[in-house]
Amino acid sequence: MTQDRDDHETRVAGLEPGSPEGISAKDVDRRSDLARWISGVHAFPADRATLVERAESQAAPERVLSVLRSLPERSFANVEDIAHELGIGGDQRRD
Secondary structure (H helix, E strand, O other), X not given: OHHHHXXXXXXXXXXXXXXXXXOOHHHHHHHHHHHHHHOOOOOOOEEHHHXXXXXXXXXXXXXXXXXXXXXXXXXXXXXXXXXXXXXXXXXXXXX
C-alpha cells in the first residue's frame, strides 16, 4: 500500500521511477540518445566540431547532428555539460 502511494506521488511530481531527481524520463532519454552517438574512450573534452564529426562517423541521425550543430563553439567537459547547454534536465538553454 505504501509503495502504491509512493509511485503515485512520483508520477504526480512529473518523474518516472528510475529518473534522477530534477530530470524527466523524456529528458533522460534525450540525454542518453545524444550520449550514444558522441561518447567513447577519451571523448571529452570536445568542441562542437569534434562532437559533430564523431556523431557523423557513427552515422548519427540528422536530428542528433542538428542538435549538435546548434551548440555554441566552446569546449564541453562531458555529456552533462552538453545537456545543460541544451536545457535538458530542467535548466533552460544558456544563451
